[in-house]
Amino acid sequence: MQLKKIGEFGLIDLIRKKVYTKDKRVVLNIGDDAAVLKCSPGKLLIFTTDTLMERVHFDLRYFSFKDIGWKSMAANLSDIAAMGGIPLAGMVSLGLPKRMKVEQVLELYSGMENLSSRFKCPIVGGDIFSSPQGLVVTISLLGEVEKNLFKTRGGARVGDLIYVTGDLGEAEAGLRVLRKSKAKKNSITKKHLTPYPRVSESRLLVRNLKITSVIDISDGLSSDLHHICEESDKGALIYAEKIPVSQRITKVCRSLKVSPLNLALSSGEEYELLFTLSPGQEKKIEKITKGKFSFTLIGEIRKKEEGVKILDLDGKIRNLKKTGYTHF
């Protein structure tokens, strides 16, 4: 169905029915000038936003509308995870090209809700406008965190251990495969299209271990490690051989003529967590996460003067360059 057939307010009514929630924390849902929420006494509020724009962040030749919804939500949920928090509620601002169908808009919402409902994070409102130049999806998310559990990029101390969740490289490798093959989806492309935010892992970590800093890998491991070091005023040494490079990218990397390690270091939008742990907790983290989640020790925090380095596969210590995508 054409958007103009039901108009702006007709579309809002459809969305309102679709995302209706019984969540008791939502005092006022979609349909008024703003949403109204209860926040938990004693907790801090986390506030974040992220936009995905057509042709900048996604390509409609290989992204379904569900994928776009999912990924927009994932990027925001990942920011809540990076603070140690629990998602609370989301707002969606949608710029829709006139060519879009009502069904496609509802699919976009399905993608968002598919993911957000897993974390009991209802969509409670937003803004819709006609965008002449392609689809624009901005989500703002609220989360909550206990005062003593919230984590920043800035708490790493000398001697802390550097860990990363999951494995790295598939987000970038998947993007390159999709660009080359145009639309062929396979196991490698999943992480670029529908990454999974590490909310559960984050809560497990901050509730049970002495985590000193956390960031989510959205710019790439190398850049994001620099962010932790800058904000913590420290240096770092990581070990190339310990970096959990995805096994599945080996073949792709050969055909792309790039080293899997370098791809893993620069791959953005991984939405894995990079964090530092107080020394002496190595056994505890293994015990807690065993069989449930994957965490890999990749290095340690050093003094600022020592810089941010990598012990390379050839046994030489090199400066770790900030790589990965930057706007402008």
Next chain:
Amino acid sequence: MQLKKIGEFGLIDLIRKKVYTKDKRVVLNIGDDAAVLKCSPGKLLIFTTDTLMERVHFDLRYFSFKDIGWKSMAANLSDIAAMGGIPLAGMVSLGLPKRMKVEQVLELYSGMENLSSRFKCPIVGGDIFSSPQGLVVTISLLGEVEKNLFKTRGGARVGDLIYVTGDLGEAEAGLRVLRKSKAKKNSITKKHLTPYPRVSESRLLVRNLKITSVIDISDGLSSDLHHICEESDKGALIYAEKIPVSQRITKVCRSLKVSPLNLALSSGEEYELLFTLSPGQEKKIEKITKGKFSFTLIGEIRKKEEGVKILDLDGKIRNLKKTGYTHF
């Protein structure tokens, strides 16, 4: 200075310094994965978002970057006012065309801050990306409101009095003047470029009077009165002669060959408040607002069956049509 000269992270550093706040409610400011805030015990949280997009919501031939920043913030603050709330903090998602200069981005922030600082509402974070299709500004705002003071569109009762703040018509008249003259700013164009959100008025109202429903006029008086009636399941009768049509639009309307009344009824983006007051409070509202703020009684709430009507200037009662801009 070109954006590419300092890059994404250089720009974020500049903005971070610019919008740095000492507000005690802000636990963690720009520069991490998300912002962290304290919320007031016992209060409810208000959450809203609004996007302004180049060529859809503004035209760079007559909007300065400061104007764009101001108006983006005004639209969001107005939503907080429409709930009876106090602004708390904002997030900014910015899509920047490569042609934009660093100085222009900072001007945009000046415009936002110029307004938000009047309501002690710091900007605490956001997202920046390269937009090939023109400037896109999305602001998400948080506000707070006492549990017993928050207002919706849905509380109007039969016999309630319908009021509006300020006067109407200049937002639309100003836009038409700007489109015709291209760039000539005058007293009429101010409301289209830099509308002033009625946050103070809203607080005065909800704290001192029996306000039963509120909406901000973003779609136009006629459409927004329909929104109140729909959500309250009521009808309404308003009096054409009582509508506070701006005196300044008379001349423009003559040259545009439109009736000032019709323009005032359909003029969107006014950001005035339309609200209903319990009967018997007419004298109290006059006493409270005298000399400070302007409120005009324009009609009353009726039963749903009576429809939404206007007593026209010719003495005839007509259906009040939903007019004003809609997307799609």
